[in-house]
Structure formats: structure tokens, C-alpha cells
Amino acid sequence: MKMNELKLVYFSPTGTTRKVIMEAARNIDLKSVSHDFSVYKEKKPVLKFAENDFALFGIPVYAGRVPALFAEYLQNVTGKNTPAALIATYGCREYEDALLELKELVEKNGFKVIGAAAFPTEHSIVQTIGARRPNKADMKVIAEYGINLNRRLRKEENFDNINIQVPGNSPYRKYSKSSLFPKADVSLCTECKACARSCPAGAISIKDPKTTDHKKCIGCLRCVHFCRQNARGVSSMKLRMLEGKLKKVCQNDKTADIFL
Numbered sequence: 409m410k411m412n413e414l415k416l417v418y419f420s421p422t423g424t425t426r427k428v429i430m431e432a433a434r435n436i437d438l439k440s441v442s443h444d445f446s447v448y449k450e451k452k453p454v455l456k457f458a459e460n461d462f463a464l465f466g467i468p469v470y471a472g473r474v475p476a477l478f479a480e481y482l483q484n485v486t487g488k489n490t491p492a493a494l495i496a497t498y499g500c501r502e503y504e505d506a507l508l509e510l511k512e513l514v515e516k517n518g519f520k521v522i523g524a525a526a527f528p529t530e531h532s533i534v535q536t537i538g539a540r541r542p543n544k545a546d547m548k549v550i551a552e553y554g555i556n557l558n559r560r561l562r563k564e565e566n567f568d569n570i571n572i573q574v575p576g577n578s579p580y581r582k583y584s585k586s587s588l589f590p591k592a593d594v595s596l597c598t599e600c601k602a603c604a605r606s607c608p609a610g611a612i613s614i615k616d617p618k619t620t621d622h623k624k625c626i627g628c629l630r631c632v633h634f635c636r637q638n639a640r641g642v643s644s645m646k647l648r649m650l651e652g653k654l655k656k657v658c659q660n661d662k663t664a665d666i667f668l
């Protein structure tokens with residue numbers, strides 16, 4: 409089949425998933441178009457992909473699941489038996505049901521999954537876990553995944569015989585929202601509004617960027633990442649407690665799981 413475009417559909421509040429998806433995409437021989445859902449959109453865009461497009465979906469794992477906000481965006485993304493591949497990045501704990509959930513979400517919307525992968529990375533909340541991953545060696549593995557997907561796209565006439573199996577349980581584990589909400593230090597905040605403009609959940613008001621709507625906040629820490637004044641952060645005591653807990657269940661040297 410003559411392929412058309414590579415459609416990159418992803419959510420990456422703190423930029424790691426974006427880095428991973430771009431490295432895989434760099435090795436796929438198609439012109440790419442990005443749909444980055446890390447930026448708040450009041451109206452969820454409607455995307456319809458063709459049979460000869462190739463879609464690459466990327467998510468960070470949240471509580472062993474697909475981030476709920478991204479799942480909402482996916483409802484409006486449809487294919488026509490469009491081939492697709494999946495990427496889940498996770499902070500060296502576990503990815504649990506996330507890859508299975510992502511697979512089932514896209515399949516329900518007309519995509520045919522021809523590859524899936526889970527890549528261990530730096531933990532976006534406790535950055536001492538998996539620190540600076542993906543590293544050089546990880547990037548090689550990610551590139552290899554892209555090369556294998558490209559090979560598959562070139563080789564197969566159709567993808568009917570491909571049956572990708574990924575681990576996970578159904579029903580999925582309960583989605584638990586993070587309770588680690590970032591706050592603004594009012595003495596440092598210059599009201600530049602970078603946090604409000606970057607928040608994926610629309611939880612920070614442009615008029616009053618010093619406050620956060622905790623009902624909307626998803627605890628992704630994108631505002632902390634984008635704040636140049638270091639005014640946004642989470643309670644250091646809560647962070648230390650979480651670090652203690654996570655250090656017992658995370659492994660800094662986890663390796664990628666690739667399903668082809």
C-alpha cells in the first residue's frame with residue numbers, strides 16, 4: 409500500500425513522551441504531522457485519518473492507565489482501518505493496564521495496531537527515579553522500534569494478519585488522580601501566565617495565575633516545568649514522602665517492552 413502521512417497524536421505534559429515519539433518518528437520514512445494534546449483545548453478537535461495514513465499514539469502512564477484527559481481527546485480521533493503503533497512512557501514503576509487500554513481505545517475507533525511499546529523514563533514527579541532517561545542507550549532502542557515499524561509498513565500489503573498482544577488486565581485498574589498539586593509561591597510569581605497558557609487541563613486561570621483549580625488539575629506538573637521563576641512547585645514534604653514510597657517499587661534499570 410502506498411502510505412500517505414505519519415500522524416503523531418500524543419500527550420506529553422513534561423516533554424518525555426514527545427522526545428520518545430519524535431525519535432521513533434525520525435526513523436519512519438513518511439512526512440509527519442503532529443497533534444499535541446498537551447495544550448488545553450476547550451473544544452476537542454475532530455481528526456479523521458485515512459486508510460493509508462500511519463498513526464503513532466504516545467502517552468505517559470498515569471496510575472497504570474491512559475491519562476483520562478487524553479482518553480477524552482481520543483474519542484474524536486478516528487481511522488478507517490488505519491495502521492497505528494503505540495508508545496507508553498512510564499517512570500520506572502509499572503505501566504500496568506495503560507498499553508492495553510490505549511490499544512483498545514484506538515481499535516474501537518477504527519485503527520489497526522501493528523506495534524506497541526512501553527519505555528521506562530525519568531519519573532516526572534520524582535525525578536531522581538530513572539533520572540535523565542531516556543539516555544543514549546534508550547534512544548537507540550526507541551530508534552530501533554521506529555526502524556522496525558517502518559520496515560513493517562514497507563513490507564506488508566495489508567495488516568490483516570498482524571495480531572499484537574500487550575499485557576494488562578480488563579477491567580482496568582481503578583484510575584486514581586494524583587493528589588500532589590503544584591502551588592504558586594506568590595512571592596516569586598510575576599504573573600507571566602506561562603503556567604496558565606501551558607496547563608493541559610485549563611486548571612490555572614489567565615486572570616489569576618497564582619491559583620489552581622484542584623478539581624481540574626491532573627497533577628501532571630507541566631506548570632512547574634514551564635515556570636521560569638521557579639514559583640510553581642509541590643510541597644517538598646509530600647514529595648519526599650512519595651519519593652520514599654516510589655523508591656521501594658521502582659527500578660531505575662528497567663528495560664523497554666516492545667510488541668511487534
Ligand SMILES: Cc1cc2nc3c(=O)[nH]c(=O)nc-3n(C[C@H](O)[C@H](O)[C@H](O)COP(=O)(O)O)c2cc1C
Binds near residue numbers: 422
Ligand atoms: C500523575 C502522574 C502519574 C504517574 N503514574 C505513573 C505510573 O503509574 N507508573 C509509572 O511508572 N510512572 C508514572 N508516572 C511517571 C510518568 O508516566 C513518566 O515520567 C512519563 O514519562 C512522563 O511523560 P511526559 O514527560 O511526557 O509527561 C506518573 C506521572 C504523573 C505526573
